[in-house]
Amino acid sequence: MSRPRLLRSTAVFSAMTFLSRIAGFARDVVQAALFGAGSATDAFTIAYRIPNYLRRIFAEGSFAMAFVPTFSAIKESGDRAALKDFLDHIAGALFAVVWLVSGLGMLAAPLIVGAIAPGTLNEPGKFELASDMLRIVFPYLGFISMVALAGGVLNSFGRFGLPAVTPVLHNLMLIAAMLFFTGYFDVPIMALAWGVLAAGFAQLLLLWPALGRLGLAPRPRINFRHEGVRRVFKLMLPTLFSSSVAQFNLIVGTLFASLLVTGSQTWLWYSDRLVEFPLGLFGVALGTVILPHLSSRFAATDGAGFSSALDWGLRQVLLLALPAALGLVLLAEPVVTTVFERGAFTALDSTMTAYAVIAMSLGIPFFMLTKVLAPAFFARQDTKTPMKAAIATVVANVVLTIAITTPLWLTGTPGAHAGIALATAIAGAVNAALLWRYLKRDGLYQPSPGWGRHLLRLMAGCVAMAVVVLALRAWIGEFSALGEWMRWGVLLGVVGAGAAAYGAGLLLTGWRPRELRFAG
Known part of the structure; x- marks a missing residue:
């Protein structure tokens, strides 16, 4: 895929993602107006974070980073039968694993909520509500993992539009659940949990038939000894942290936020949603588009093309990330006030959310750089090096969260939750810096001339x-x-x-x- 083709693919992916983000904002506006930032919304945020974290492992995160290079290598060989055989077996293995994890998660929901949000144990109503909603949303993981498998195949064939637009359906179904079904539940926010589950199933129905049009509709076969399956899972193991370090850091934040005042979970959630807008629109788009290209360049032993594509990606990231971060820092409160402040979402909620937006926005350039730097390792099927960076990043995040947030919490300072957001941003910088250092050390990337001028x-x-x-x-x-x-x-x-x-x-x-x- 040439650089002009990379640009076109990134533009298509970004355009489709833009539609998704607009739908996501509409969903957030409805959610904020109906439910505000109270105990029930905190409970949903806790429940929703858990399958979303696992999604980064079994869907577009760890799994995709291991699956796409393996799939691309077989595709480059031209053996269509081997490609279909691999796809059948990896689909069967993924299906078996994610539904086993989903079942165990539903059974252990109270234990999981108590572990990641220990503060809820002192609030029985919030704890029970979060546990009940976690049981409902956990099977979403199974649906969205199969959606990610289909998306990885389509992306490998240069078809980025449909996988990028499927999240629009997710957001629209959640909006419908809130607008039309809350009256059917004693606790209205339960409609949102059921909406998440329905949205995962709807996305699968939309995307799966596209594989048939490629002649690659999988017939799942379970054989964990299959060579391709073993390779993917072997590659996945080191990426469990590295491909989802940002989400893991949010889980760490969820744990600490559960100890703070009611609303902290929700304020952090909405700040993360605003930061995710440029990250998803540009960073994820670039990372998703560049991974198949880097994988094919590595398979073709084209070191110069590999480095050149990586250099192009890094320049585009900074071109877009710096103004995005600066804009959110300068306009945090106007943005939050305009988007969310209505109905049950108060002026205090806007101020508290804006604090977190400012802090977390400082990490946007680093989060986006990571989206391009990490695929450079995954494309070479090197998953151990990013794991080292991820472990260091998580440790840094925990230490920074304790160091920044604890004094604010103990002194009763308003906005202590923003310390969690700031720690996440700094940890993102640590991750990007380590990945950059490892690339340079291993001679995988040689910057093209003109970086100083850029x-x-x-x-x-x-x-x-x-x-x-x-x-x-x-x-x-x-x-x-x-x-x-x-x-x-x-x-x-x-x-x-x-x-x-x-x-x-x-x-x-x-x-x-x-x-x-x-x-x-």
Whole structure:
């Protein structure tokens, strides 16, 4: 896949992901308005995080990082029968494992909630509600893992659109569950848990037939001794941490947040949702598109092409991540107020969420860099090196969370949950730095000329953006004083002006759009 093709594929993936993120924001708006940031919403957040963390292992995280290079290598050999045989066996093995894990998770739901959110043990109502919802949402893991298998196959054939758009269906079904089914439950938020389960099944129904159109619809066969299955699971083991370190850090945050005031879980959840917007739109898109390309370059022993594609990905990440992070830091409270503050979501909730958004946004460039750096190892079927970085990152996150959050908690400082977000951001920087160091050490990546000039242009764009955004904020005044529709109009205007200023800063310092296609 050439760099222009990489650009087109990334653009397609980003466009589809943009639709998903817009639907996700609509879902969050409805959820915030209906349920606010109380005990019930905290309970759902706890329950929903667990299958989402496991999803990073058995779906688009650890499994995808092991499956796609293996699948690509067999595909490059041209043996269609071997490809289909491998797909049948890996589908059977994945199906058996994820449904076993789901069953065990449903049985052990109270133990799991008590382990990752020990603070709920002192709140019986929240603990029982979180346990009940976890039993409902756990089978979502089985559906979404098979969706990820289908998505990995389609991505390997350069078909990124449908896998990227399926999350739209997920969000739309959750919106429907909240709007039309809450009245059927004694505890209205239970409708949201059932919506998650239904959404996983609907995504599978949408995506699975696409494999048939490729002539690769799997007929699952269970044989854990199959060579391809053994290779994938062997590659997966070291990636259990490395491919899901950000989610694992959020689990650590969930544990600490359970000890803080009611609402902390929800404030962190909404801040994570805002940070996930640029991360999913650009970082995940680049990482997803570049992995099959890097895998094919490695299989073809094209070291120069491997390094060149990686260099292209890193430049595009910083081009998009720096203004995204800066924009969220400068506009955290206006964004939260505009998107979430209505109904049961109060001005206090907006302020507390904004604190976490500012702290976590500092990690956006590093989270996005990791999305491109990690596939460089997985494409070579090297899963041990990212694991080393992941272990160090998790340790750093735990230490930083304790060091930053504990004093805030003990002194009763408002916004102690933002310390958890800041620790997550710094840990993200540690992860990216270690992966970069290992790539350089192993001689896998040689930066193309022009990096110094590229960084200076990005800095100029960010300075121009900051000046414009801060000037407009000072002129507009307090966002909460504006009417709801006025908030949206003003916010979009400020975001557009900031983006224009960033682009102007780039152009005035010599950056040209053709650099999106060709590195250097």
